[in-house]
Amino acid sequence: MRLVVMGTGGVGGYFGARLAEAGHDVAFVARGRHLEALRDKGLRVQSPLGDLHLPHIEVTDDPATLGQADLVLFGVKLWDTEGAAEQIKPLLGTHTGVVSFQNGVVKDDILRARLGAEHVVGGVCYIAATIAEPGIIRHANTLQKLVFGEYDGTTSQRVQAFHDACVDAGIDAEISADIERTIWEKFVFLVGLSGLTSTVRAPIGPIRDNPRSRAFLHDVMDEVVRVARAQGVSLPADYADDRLAFVDQVPADMTSSMHFDLEHGNRLEVAWLSGDVADRGKALGIPTPANRAIMDLLAVHSDGRPGVTAG
Ligand SMILES: NC(=O)C1=CN([C@@H]2O[C@H](COP(=O)(O)OP(=O)(O)OC[C@H]3O[C@@H](n4cnc5c(N)ncnc54)[C@H](OP(=O)(O)O)[C@@H]3O)[C@@H](O)[C@H]2O)C=CC1
Ligand SMILES: CC(C)(CO)C(=O)C(=O)O
Numbered sequence: 001m002r003l004v005v006m007g008t009g010g011v012g013g014y015f016g017a018r019l020a021e022a023g024h025d026v027a028f029v030a031r032g033r034h035l036e037a038l039r040d041k042g043l044r045v046q047s048p049l050g051d052l053h054l055p056h057i058e059v060t061d062d063p064a065t066l067g068q069a070d071l072v073l074f075g076v077k078l079w080d081t082e083g084a085a086e087q088i089k090p091l092l093g094t095h096t097g098v099v100s101f102q103n104g105v106v107k108d109d110i111l112r113a114r115l116g117a118e119h120v121v122g123g124v125c126y127i128a129a130t131i132a133e134p135g136i137i138r139h140a141n142t143l144q145k146l147v148f149g150e151y152d153g154t155t156s157q158r159v160q161a162f163h164d165a166c167v168d169a170g171i172d173a174e175i176s177a178d179i180e181r182t183i184w185e186k187f188v189f190l191v192g193l194s195g196l197t198s199t200v201r202a203p204i205g206p207i208r209d210n211p212r213s214r215a216f217l218h219d220v221m222d223e224v225v226r227v228a229r230a231q232g233v234s235l236p237a238d239y240a241d242d243r244l245a246f247v248d249q250v251p252a253d254m255t256s257s258m259h260f261d262l263e264h265g266n267r268l269e270v271a272w273l274s275g276d277v278a279d280r281g282k283a284l285g286i287p288t289p290a291n292r293a294i295m296d297l298l299a300v301h302s303d304g305r306p307g308v309t310a311g
Contacts, residue, residue, distance in 0.1 A: 001070040001161045004063065006088050008038065010129035010257070011101050012075030014148065015171060017045045020054055022169035027058040027066045029087075035061055037135030047139035047273065058272040064090040071121070071162050074100040074111070075110075078272040081107055082220060085114040090121055097158045099148050103127040103194075103257070104272040105187050108151075110292045121159060122179030123148035132261060141251075145172040149179035161165050184224075184233045187273075190256070192221040195274045195294040197259035205252025208244075218244050219290040225279050230284045262298070265305030270298045 001024070005016035008030040020043075022218065030038055031153040043057035059068060069091040076084045087093065092115065100107045111120045128144040130285035136175040147164055150156050159175055166173035176182040196207045196217050207213045222240035230233055236242070244290040260267055281288030300306055 001023070001165060002065055002068070003027070003071050003165070004088070005073045005075065006063065006068040007074065007076035007080070008034065008043070008059070009075055009131055009135060011125055011127060011254055012073055013043060013131065013195075014047075014127060014129040014139055014144065015075075015101070015125070015166075016044060016073060017052060017054060017137065018056065018091055018144075018169045018171055019165055020302045022165070022291050023223060024165050024169065025169070027060070027069075029061065029063050029066075031061045032058055033134040034131060035059060037133075041135050042221055043056045044136045045139060046136065047144075048142050049139065049144065056095065057244055066091060068093040071158055072099055073098065073099040074102065074107075076102070076168075078102055078104055078107065078269050080156070080269065081110050082114065084177060085111055086129070086236075086279050089115065095158060096227075097121040097156075097162075099123040099162070101146065103190055103269060104186075106272060106275050106276060107185055108183075120151065121148055121156075122151055122176070122181045122183055124183055125261045126186075127257075128257070128260075128264050130257075135211050137222055145174070147176050147182050148181070149176035151179060153177045153179075181234055184235060185239075188221050188224045188228070188239060189246065191224050191277055191291065192217050192243065192247070193254075194256035194258040194270070195220050195291065198262050198268070198270070199297050201259070201262070201295055203255040203259075204247060204250060205254075208247050210288070212242075216290060220294065221279070223286070223288040223291050224282060225285050227277055227280045227284060227288065230286055231280070267304045268302045270302050274298075 003026045005012040005028045008028040038059045045052045098119050101123050128140035147248050219242050225239045274291040277291040278288045
């Protein structure tokens with residue numbers, strides 16, 4: 001199948017590279033210095049699962065030059081969603097799927113509105129990967145999982161074919177029969193993990209070990225559960241307890257991509273994570289003070305490291 005990676009960053013670059021390495025037909029969309037490096041030196045991945053180098057990849061900043069795709073793997077940061085969605089329109093044929101591995105729960109609403117619901121396949125990913133320098137993706141540990149599925153729960157030909165390609169490429173992949181719930185399940189955990197690791201500026205270990213930050217983490221996740229349930233997502237009422245038990249099983253040094261971005265002075269996705277929970281809670285009449293606090297505290301950093309004005 002013809003795959004196009006829209007946004008060759010930590011997520012798109014890692015999974016696209018694994019698929020290309022396995023011999024699948026993958027084209028990449030990138031920009032800036034990263035694009036230049038990918039053109040000049042190819043795509044490198046540094047990973048505990050094995051480094052790889054693809055010296056010659058099909059890469060462009062203009063998706064319109066790539067012809068039709070069978071599946072677009074959508075991996076831009078959330079603030080770039082609208083622009084990137086417009087750019088991929090020329091890739092769409094009648095049966096083309098677009099699967100976003102972005103975080104958050106609003107991404108597919110944006111894609112549906114711009115591209116049409118028939119093109120949108122739901123997805124989440126579990127990985128810690130970043131652009132280490134132009135042309136080089138660094139994978140931090142051995143986690144590299146994709147979960148995806150059609151919103152109507154059927155196993156379509158495009159979903160099955162992508163699953164087969166992932167398995168062939170050594171990617172841990174799973175088809176979900178209830179992808180909306182799968183996305184919200186990850187969202188509950190991610191909002192807790194990203195909110196706490198970023199505001200505390202520490203990995204999860206000390207946060208879960210301290211009774212006060214542990215209780216706050218539970219409250220953050222519980223607010224997401226309440227919002228989800230109010231919107232009709234079938235999460236159990238005690239799902240935050242389940243996620244807290246899950247938090248106890250992850251490595252103590254685990255952190256979030258948002259914490260990484262904060263430490264590097266990058267723009268933050270907080271408005272689409274805790275901020276989105278607070279906005280939805282307000283609209284639904286559900287109190288979300290913990291998520292509101294995270295959004296308000298991180299607002300100072302949400303556009304990147306604030307400059308210091310000489311006084
Ligand atoms: N990194 C991770 O480990 C994980 C990330 N996620 C989620 O995945 C999504 C992507 O994150 P991540 O991979 O870290 O992001 P990155 O910033 O590493 O990668 C995104 C890339 O897409 C490029 N890009 C954006 N818009 C365009 C465009 N219109 N044309 C060409 N290139 C474009 C960016 O360029 P530029 O730098 O110039 O903006 C950047 O190189 C986010 O929603 C994130 O939350 C989910 C799980 C784990
Ligand atoms: C929870 C995690 C680390 C899993 O991929 C993630 O999605 C993120 O930090 O953005």
